[in-house]
Amino acid sequence: FLSVVDLRRRRRLGGFSDLPSPPSHPVFSSLHPLLLLQEVAFCKACEMEKGKDSRNTLISTLRNFAWNCLLGILSVGPIPDHIAFIMDGNRRYAKIHNLKEGAGHKLGFAALMSMLRYCYELNVKYVTIYAFSIDNFKRRPEEVKSLMELIREKIEGLIREESIVNQYGVRVHFIGDLKLLDETVRLAAEKAMAATSGNSNAVLSICIAYTSTNEIVNAVQQSCEEKWDEFRILDSCGGAYGLTRYVGIGENGENLIGLEDIERHMYMKVGPAPDIVIRTSGETRLSNFLLWQSGCSFLYSPSALWPEIDLRHLVWAVLNFQRDQAYMEKKKKIL
Amino acid sequence: TLRTPPAAQRDRPPRRRPTATTGLPPSPPLAAPSPKLDPNKFQIYFPGFATDDRCGWWIRHGLGISWLMGGARLMDVRDVNEKFSLWTAKITQFASILLWKFMHFLVTVWYLMWNLVHMLESFLVFHGWLKEYKSLDVSKLRYLAIVIESEEARQISDVVELLQWLAAIGVKHVCLYDMEGVLKESKEEILAKCNARPWKGAETAKAIVGPTLILEFASVSDGKQGVEKAANLLFAQYQGGDQDKPKFTEALLDEALRLVGCSGPEPDLLLIYGPMRCHLGFPAWRIRYTEMVHMGCLKSKKHGSLIKAIYRFTTVRQNYGT
Numbered sequence: 001f002l003s004v005v006d007l008r009r010r011r012r013l014g015g016f017s018d019l020p021s022p023p024s025h026p027v028f029s030s031l032h033p034l035l036l037l038q039e040v041a042f043c044k045a046c047e048m049e050k051g052k053d054s055r056n057t058l059i060s061t062l063r064n065f066a067w068n069c070l071l072g073i074l075s076v077g078p079i080p081d082h083i084a085f086i087m088d089g090n091r092r093y094a095k096i097h098n099l100k101e102g103a104g105h106k107l108g109f110a111a112l113m114s115m116l117r118y119c120y121e122l123n124v125k126y127v128t129i130y131a132f133s134i135d136n137f138k139r140r141p142e143e144v145k146s147l148m149e150l151i152r153e154k155i156e157g158l159i160r161e162e163s164i165v166n167q168y169g170v171r172v173h174f175i176g177d178l179k180l181l182d183e184t185v186r187l188a189a190e191k192a193m194a195a196t197s198g199n200s201n202a203v204l205s206i207c208i209a210y211t212s213t214n215e216i217v218n219a220v221q222q223s224c225e226e227k228w229d230e231f232r233i234l235d236s237c238g239g240a241y242g243l244t245r246y247v248g249i250g251e252n253g254e255n256l257i258g259l260e261d262i263e264r265h266m267y268m269k270v271g272p273a274p275d276i277v278i279r280t281s282g283e284t285r286l287s288n289f290l291l292w293q294s295g296c297s298f299l300y301s302p303s304a305l306w307p308e309i310d311l312r313h314l315v316w317a318v319l320n321f322q323r324d325q326a327y328m329e330k331k332k333k334i335l
Numbered sequence: 336t337l338r339t340p341p342a343a344q345r346d347r348p349p350r351r352r353p354t355a356t357t358g359l360p361p362s363p364p365l366a367a368p369s370p371k372l373d374p375n376k377f378q379i380y381f382p383g384f385a386t387d388d389r390c391g392w393w394i395r396h397g398l399g400i401s402w403l404m405g406g407a408r409l410m411d412v413r414d415v416n417e418k419f420s421l422w423t424a425k426i427t428q429f430a431s432i433l434l435w436k437f438m439h440f441l442v443t444v445w446y447l448m449w450n451l452v453h454m455l456e457s458f459l460v461f462h463g464w465l466k467e468y469k470s471l472d473v474s475k476l477r478y479l480a481i482v483i484e485s486e487e488a489r490q491i492s493d494v495v496e497l498l499q500w501l502a503a504i505g506v507k508h509v510c511l512y513d514m515e516g517v518l519k520e521s522k523e524e525i526l527a528k529c530n531a532r533p534w535k536g537a538e539t540a541k542a543i544v545g546p547t548l549i550l551e552f553a554s555v556s557d558g559k560q561g562v563e564k565a566a567n568l569l570f571a572q573y574q575g576g577d578q579d580k581p582k583f584t585e586a587l588l589d590e591a592l593r594l595v596g597c598s599g600p601e602p603d604l605l606l607i608y609g610p611m612r613c614h615l616g617f618p619a620w621r622i623r624y625t626e627m628v629h630m631g632c633l634k635s636k637k638h639g640s641l642i643k644a645i646y647r648f649t650t651v652r653q654n655y656g657t
Contacts, residue, residue, distance in 0.1 A: 069431075072427075072431050073431050073434045073435050073438065074435070076431055076432050076435035077373075077374060077435060077439075133656050134656075135655060135656025135657070136656050136657075138655075138656055138657045139656075139657055211623075212619060212623070213585050213620065213623060214585070216562060216588070216619065216620065217583050217584065217585055217587075217588050220562065220565070220566040220569065220583060220588060221582070221583040223566055223570075224566065224569055224570045224573070224580075224583075225580065227570055228570070228573075228574065228580065231574070255563055255564065255566075255567040256567060256570065257563065257566045257567050257570055258563065259559055259560070259563050262559075262562065262563060262566060283651075284626050284627050284628060285624055285625055285626050285627060285653070286622065286623075286625075286627070287623070287624060287656070288623040288624070291619035291620075291622055291623065292559070292619045294613070294614070295558075295613070295614065295615060295616035295617075295619075296613055296615070296616070297613055298611060298612060298613060299612045299613055299614075299627060299629075300612070319438065319439065319442050320442075322374055322439070323374050323439065323442065324610065324611040325373075326373055327610055327611055328611065328613070331514065331613075331615060334514050334515065334555065334616075335514070335555060335559075335615075335616045
């Protein structure tokens with residue numbers, strides 16, 4: 001699978017100019033027979049170079065072929081632009097499997113990486129993950145400290161050359177009240193955002209120190225401050241003739257601060273509203289995540305814990321999205 | 336002066352001449368992008384059979400007609416390769432569309448089977464044949480919200496029947512929501528038929544006593560637009576003067592929402608009656624930790640499913656982030 005990923009990355013970045021260029025159709029570009037055969041040959045060559053057992057080579061080749069077929073078939077229908085994940089169940093997984101504290105989160109990170117690969121291979125442009133809520137600061141200080149340490153370590157791993165964000169050209173945003181974080185974590189996050197600012201193929205939004213209510217309050221505050229600054233400038237120039245003190249809601253009942261002003265100051269302005277919100281471990285609540293943006297999102301709650309999430313859950317979510325997509329588009333116009 | 340050519344000549348596509356350098360026939364027009372299909376409609380896209388499609392062009396011109404008229408020419412190996420890959424790609428594309436339709440057919444069959452099982456389970460729950468659902472303690476369910484698809488909300492009799500079931504179970508306080516405000520328009524009729532009273536806005540949970548069902552009606556204007564009104568209230572309240580502007584808190588915004596009439600208690604459970612599992616813009620401020628359960632369409636509602644959803648809610652344990 002990783003050989004196929006490398007092939008796609010090289011093709012995407014302009015390599016393989018000697019290959020025939022397929023017409024621009026998502027199905028065709030995945031299933032062009034010559035390309036498929038070349039991919040199979042490439043994977044086979046890679047595996048043989050590494051000296052793997054021929055049976056394992058055959059299995060991995062078949063797996064890659066099946067993966068490409070699945071991609072091509074799913075791409076016939078509409079693919080979601082934005083998928084959001086609530087990564088619930090890491091601690092429960094560690095408890096069930098008698099693992100030491102913190103092991104569940106590390107396995108959860110590995111599951112996250114595989115889900116990101118599936119999403120970017122499927123051409124999902126925006127992925128948002130709920131990494132750490134403001135409510136999570138209420139946990140035991142040792143647990144919060146170890147989580148912050150793990151987050152910092154993984155953020156630093158993101159900006160390495162071989163990381164997934166560079167393989168797929170992903171721009172990373174950290175969403176939330178970053179002032180609540182430790183300075184080391186905040187600096188690592190700012191560094192990662194700066195390092196990936198030139199990427200434009202896809203977007204990864206990592207919600208850290210985030211709650212939706214905090215986001216709404218922050219957006220309202222910034223909208224008011226922006227409007228206050230405008231009026232202060234008008235007052236100082238004398239352009240308002242001293243009438244700004246008496247302005248509240250406009251004479252015709254229209255609001256001075258509109259919805260577009262509030263949404264412009266939302267943390268999640270970096271992407272569109274999510275098409276699918278997936279919360280693992282079977283819980284059916286959003287826990288203060290993307291409440292403002294998820295009005296027309298398909299909410300999916302598989303019973304698997306986050307480290308157990310697999311491709312079949314993503315495929316099921318995408319198939320359900322494709323069934324309801326026309327209805328969702330109709331509702332988005334009203335909302 | 337220029338003369339306008341006759342209509343028949345204007346509509347004909349311009350004649351393509353063979354290229355001067357290679358002498359090969361001109362390239363066919365680019366293939367039109369195939370449309371994204373909807374699994375709920377019976378659509379079959381046959382690539383390559385439209386008259387202005389690339390394949391159709393080849394059928395009309397590429398296989399011999401222009402060559403016979405233009406003189407015999409040996410086929411280039413690359414042309415053969417291109418034609419072969421084009422045809423195999425078209426076949427592959429058609430096969431993928433069929434497989435996609437088949438996958439969605441399997442999903443539909445799965446949902447049919449799931450609905451049958453669900454129907455049977457609801458029957459058993461309603462008639463008390465499943466012991467675990469017999470002892471239903473609704474005291475944990477202080478406030479229930481129901482989201483209804485606006486088209487279905489026009490069937491007031493279904494809405495009234497659902498509310499009567501809830502009253503029989505023991506639910507006291509219900510918020511009815513639909514996007515377009517259909518339920519708000521039918522408020523008086525629903526209150527009369529259910530013998531319910533409207534929620535007074537400032538009531539606390541302790542004030543809600545007695546057998547009467549209390550109903551609240553909400554729509555999309557109470558959600559984002561409510562926050563917009565609250566923002567303008569806060570803007571006007573702290574406008575002017577030289578004092579430092581306060582840092583807004585959730586409590587402050589909550590108070591502002593209450594003053595503009597767009598506040599209310601947070602529902603413990605939200606039941607969604609509609610074709611899709613989404614909350615359709617229910618006021619975001621009020622569903623932070625609300626359990627959301629999709630109940631299917633309102634016209635196929637079942638009493639047993641309602642009991643099961645409420646029972647499942649009573650067994651949920653929330654950590655609230657800790």
